[in-house]
Amino acid sequence: MDIKALLKRIEGGDRSAFTSVVEHFHRPLFGYLGRMGPHQGPVEEIAQETFLRAWSRFGDYDPTRAEFSTWLFTIARNLALHELARASGKHEVATAEALPDIAGDGIQPPDALSQAQRRRRVQIALRGLPVADRSALALVYFRELDLASIARIEGCSIGAIKVRLHRAKQRLRQLLEEHDE
Secondary structure, three states: OOHHHHHHHHHOOOHHHHHHHHHHHHHHHHHHHHHHOOOHHHHHHHHHHHHHHHHHOHHHOOOOOOOHHHHHHHHHHHHHHHHHHHHHOOOOOOOHHHOOOOOOOOOOOHHHHHHHHHHHHHHHHHOOOOHHHHHHHHHHHHOOOOHHHHHHHHOOOHHHHHHHHHHHHHHHHHHHHHHHO
16 A cells, blocks of 8 residues: 555545545554553544544644654554543553453463463553553554654654663563563
């Protein structure tokens, strides 16, 4: 999919082109937001609001400053941070029981069960990290963005992202080890 061609069509007022953009970024955006920490309901709301803001503020997008994906994920990050701050005021605590059942029916083959348990373990450990660290990890490992794009999304230097990623990986490893004990 040629995102630049779609963006040109959007500039011309083609709403169907924006639908294609939403379809293209829907999964990556949900994956990123899911790793940021909000529960499923807020993730869906944040994703929807991200696309609504991108549509309504499309005129603010400047392709000379950043890729469209960087701009879109910056909007999503800011909305997610706002939601997490709001939710922390309610003292929400994530537990393994609060995470979704991956199979949907509660019955899984042994390999799928083991994989689901690993995912839950990692999700719980990720929620033990500061939000900024979760965001950086999600962008680099799950969205596979380059460090310069991540730095733009996070609003800091490439050096700061390198340090944040290093510390986040160390802390995540520590949390996983503590969980195993």
